[in-house]
Amino acid sequence: MIPALNVTAAQGTTAFQFLQLAAQQNPCYLSEYLTYPRLGHYITTICCVTQNLTSNFYWFVYINDTLSTVGVDFLKPNNEDVLRFEYRFVNSTDNNHTETSQAGKKDAIETISVSVKLAFANYPDPNILPAQQVVAPNGTAAFEFLQLAAQMNPCYIFNYTVFSIGRYITTICCVEQNTTTNFYWFIYLNGELSPVGADLLKPNNGDILTYEYRKWDSSITNHTTPQSNTPTAKGPKIFPQFLHIFMGMVIGILPWKHLEVA
Numbered sequence: 738m739i740p741a742l743n744v745t746a747a748q749g750t751t752a753f754q755f756l757q758l759a760a761q762q763n764p765c766y767l768s769e770y771l772t773y774p775r776l777g778h779y780i781t782t783i784c785c786v787t788q789n790l791t792s793n794f795y796w797f798v799y800i801n802d803t804l805s806t807v808g809v810d811f812l813k814p815n816n817e818d819v820l821r822f823e824y825r826f827v828n829s830t831d832n833n834h835t836e837t838s839q840a841g842k843k844d845a846i847e848t849i850s851v852s853v854k855l856a857f858a859n860y861p862d863p864n865i866l867p868a869q870q871v872v873a874p875n876g877t878a879a880f881e882f883l884q885l886a887a888q889m890n891p892c893y894i895f896n897y898t899v900f901s902i903g904r905y906i907t908t909i910c911c912v913e914q915n916t917t918t919n920f921y922w923f924i925y926l927n928g929e930l931s932p933v934g935a936d937l938l939k940p941n942n943g944d945i946l947t948y949e950y951r952k953w954d955s956s957i958t959n960h961t962t963p964q965s966n967t968p969t970a971k972g973p974k975i976f977p978q979f980l981h982i983f984m985g986m987v988i989g990i991l992p993w994k995h996l997e998v999a
Contacts, residue, residue, distance in 0.1 A: 738890045739765050739784070740867060752798055752820055753778050753809035763865050764857060765892045767911040777810030785894040785911045786824055793827045847875045849942035853886040855893065855909060858951035859920060866892050866910070868945075879924060879946055880904055880935035903936040912950055919953045 744758045759766040769782035780796045781788050788795045798805045798812060799821040805812050814820050854868040869886040880897075883906070887893040896908040906922045907914050914921045924931045924938065925947040931938050940946050 738867070739763075739892065740865065742766070748816075749813055751810050752800075752805070752812040752814065753780075755814065755820055756780070756783075756809070756822065762861065764860065764910045764912050765866065777808050780809060780822070783822055783824070784891045786891045794824060795827060797823050797825060799823060848872050849875050849877070849940070851877075851882055851940045851942070852945045853882050853893070854945065854947045856947055856949040856951075857912065858949065863949075866890075869893065875942070876939055878936050879926075879931070879938040879940060882940065882946055883909075883935065883948065903934040906935060906948065909948055909950070920950060921953050923949050923951060925949060 740763065742759050742762050744755055744762070746755060746758060750758075753770075756766060756768055760768065765784045767784065768780055769787070770778045770780050772778055780798075783796060798809055800812060800814060801819050802821070812820075850870055850872050852868045853871050854864070855866045856863045857865065867890070869889050871882050871885045871889070873882060873885055883893060883895060887895060892910045894910065895906055896913075897904045897906045899905075906924075909922060924935055926938060926940060927945050928947075938946075
């Protein structure tokens with residue numbers, strides 16, 4: 738469910754370094770790790786998915802479908818090798834607690850299908866992640882659609898802050914808003930910037946719901962769309978968190994000269 742990447746690097750590049758290079762192309766490969774003397778780096782998190790000591794889920798590294806006998810600092814793939822980072826359990830029952838929204842329950846009511854997408858204006862390819870086709874009851878809010886997409890693909894895992902006027906998305910796919918560079922998450926419906934937040938926006942059947950990470954500027958302050966620059970609503974020039982635009986890894990395959998990340 739995560740697109741493969743071809744990564745080119747010098748001979749002798751380690752698996753750890755390949756993972757870092759993959760993250761520069763796709764945020765699904767952003768990772769966290771611990772460092773141990775003489776043992777090197779130990780991967781604890783990829784794509785916001787963290788090892789779980791309770792359920793015994795951990796990250797493992799495979800080279801050409803074989804479990805590596807050494808750590809990521811000592812594993813040095815060769816040209817055309819396939820490097821895979823896999824999240825799996827060890828001799829335990831999967832007790833992973835995934836939040837399930839009310840929208841995820843099967844009810845004998847009308848359902849709609851909505852395409853949920855992520856876009857990153859600060860990456861070479863802003864549409865680097867596959868869209869998720871999410872089916873939910875009619876009337877489901879954009880926030881719940883993002884929750885359901887996160888159950889299908891860990892790239893959609895997110896964090897948010899709760900305000901009196903609703904929930905505001907601060908992070909998706911480990912990519913957090915940056916008040917220094919003025920990059921924030923915005924929500925679009927069928928290419929149009931939403932004038933309401935993720936709790937109030939309710940897509941219809943066949944709609945395209947896009948969460949986009951991009952720089953905040955005056956056009957967004959005035960609720961304009963990037964395509965038309967036509968205001969859809971008027972608002973004061975205030976900090977984006979108080980605008981009405983609220984929003985709400987993994988198996989990686991990396992070859993040496995052509996690292997596939999999946």
